[in-house]
Amino acid sequence: MSADRIDRRTRNRTLLQRQLLLERSNLSVVEAIGHLIGLQSQAPTPPYYGLWSRLADFAPDDLSQLLVNRQVSRLVMMRSTVHLMTSPDALTLRPLLQPMLDRAFASSPFNRALVTAGVDREELTTAGRHVVEESRCTAAILGAELGRRWPDVEPSALAQAIRTWVPLVQLPPRGLWGRSGQTTYDTAEHWLGVAAAEQPAEPLVTRLGRLVQRYLSAFGPASVADVQKWSGLTRLREVADELPLRRYLDADGRELLDSEDGELIDGQTSAPVRLLAEFDNILLSHAERSHVFDDRHRLQIMSQNGLISSTVLVDGFVAGTWRIEKGKPGQTLRLAIQLFSRVTAAQRRETIAEGARLGAFVDPSAGGVEVTFTAQP
Secondary structure: OOOEEOOHHHHHHHHHHHOOOOOOEOOOHHHHHHHHOOEEOOOOOHHHHHHHOOEOOOOHHHHHHHHHOOOEEEEEOHHHOEEEEEHHHHHHHHHHHHHHHHHHHHOOHHHHHHHHHOOOHHHHHHHHHHHHHHHOOEHHHHHHHHHOOOOOOOHHHHHHHHHHHOOEEEOOOOOOOOOOOOOEEEEHHHHHOOOOOOOOOOOHHHHHHHHHHHHHHHHOOEOHHHHHHHHOOOOOHHHHOOOOOEEEEOOOOOEEEEOOOOOOOOOOOOOOOEEEOOOOHHHHOOOOOOOOOOHHHHHHHEOOOOOEOOEEEEOOEEEEEEEEEOOOOOOOEEEEEEEOOOOOHHHHHHHHHHHHHHHHHHOOOOOOEEEEEEOOO
16 A cells, blocks of 8 residues: 655644744643753753743743753763753763764764774773762863873863763753753763663663654654655664554655654644744754755755854744844844745744744843844845
């Protein structure tokens, strides 16, 4: 029997629903982060915007307290990038991603320096864990301390090896709303009060299969290439082939996979205007993204050095970018929106209203919010 086809709008609306963007959710912050399998968090602020766009009545302190209480953590995960994760996911999913991290590090000049010096991975890892757990230090201090033992190796190479081979949590106050501070580290196990992870009894294919199914619940329907793009892992076809999944074809005939109980959302369903954070999940989690934005606008969304803009969704698709221009305390906060797709008058009004809500979230003490538009064709 031939697979059913899914058009671009149906896939878009289904993704929005699963990403909590079709309607703001009443999930708790921890539940939402778990459902989304984390939010990308190289910079501390974007996860706050990402949760604001997805959750009803979200306040910045809701997330800050979870970081302080160690219920969520910031560490290197998918695609070798920092993510905000629930702490249980930080512990259980990081080992699944280690082969991807090892692969990326193996081709780096840092690894070449270690190989040239004959540094033993196990010996360095043990020493690095000890330094971090004793001092909760910065990468610079970590490298300097390890350099006492390996003086012929650049300290930056030693520190980068530990950041790759050991799950290191970025500690508060970094990551807290309105706070700043150096990036300091502790091991995930030490910070979260658990023993160093042992090899799980479950087969690897079972654990990877569960990860694929969770991905589909948050990002599907999607292809094997999509889940590999999201995770950075490879050879997931053989994992997917063992799972009880529904199979579709997209408009171009590519196979899409979905959970057996995955609900498709009608493509004609109304989608509200949403203002998404930099590095938002829906912009980074698929190999083929025509159900999110027109490829003609890629360079307006994604810079050549890997930066991802804060974006505006209109009718479910990226229609522009936004940035906040803060003034002095009590002054008007300005939200500048640059459109590269035409919008109706009603959509423009809805964008202004959503921008005003975002401004009030960012700075409740501002003397109003002004939303401006530029470069509409």
